[in-house]
Amino acid sequence: MRNYTQTGTTIYGIAITGLGLVHFFYPGFRPVFLPMPPQEKFTVLPLLFGLLLVNIGVGIIFIKEKKIIAEFLGIILLSFLLLGHLPNRLTNQPEILAYWTDTIKLFALIGGAFLIAGTTDNQQGIPTPKFAKIIGPIGLYMFCIMLVLFGTDHYLYFDFVRSLVPKWIPFTSFWTYGTGIALFGSGILIAINVWRTQVSLLLAIMLLLWLVLLHLPAWFAGPDKDAVNIVSSLECFAFSGIAMICSQYNVSKKT
DSSP states (O other), X not given: OOOHHHHHHHHHHHHHHHXXXXXXXXXXXXXXXSOOOOOSSOOHHHHHHHHHHHHHHHHHHHOSOOHHHHHHHHHHHHHHIIIIIHHHHHTSOTTOGGGGHHHHHHHHHHHHHHHXXXXXXXXXXXXXXXXXXXXXXXXXXXXXXXXXXXXXXXXXXXXXXXXXXXXXXXXHHHHXXXXXXXXXXXXXXXXXXXXXXXXXXHHHHHHHHHIIIIIHHHHHTSOOGGGHHHHHHHHHHHHHHXXXXXXXXXXXXXX
């Protein structure tokens, strides 16, 4: 079997690097990391955070022993989730799933970091520590939760999701329902380890198609206010990498 884990890890690292670089071109923290209104001036903390992400992303791409780097990234992002997103979401209309979009994306990015921490060193025959054995499956399930919730979004917010389908693609309702089923079903099947390899790879292909057909054209179409489209493109790219890692991950595997 091809080493989809390595490919997915590299893709994830590139996406994290890109998300870090965005902080040098647009002022303030990106909403996926911290729920703050857009800023007009560059400040020190977002720039330092961007630099940190760039260094971590490059490390994930090039350093062989990625476990510590991935664990560190997961912990950093988890702190943003617990101290930034959750207090904000739980006090501002928490019953509306659409408002949780950035929180859920960050949740999945954390899952990707934990998944890498739980799989990478196994590629080199290094015994997996107990902590990594725990956070690896947790990371996989975190990613699956995002898939299920975003699949649900396709039905709760059908008209909005359908409006995202390019007008030149026919049968927009079919694709809206179909991709919702694909996301929801992928999350369930990957989580319970049923056809995990096949489903994960098909999911990765679907996400890469979305990147090419939806996100990148929106980014190149015109001014990208507050980096919304470039961040969405990088997030989609990261999720496709996580899907590839899932394709070779077995939560019951003994090392």
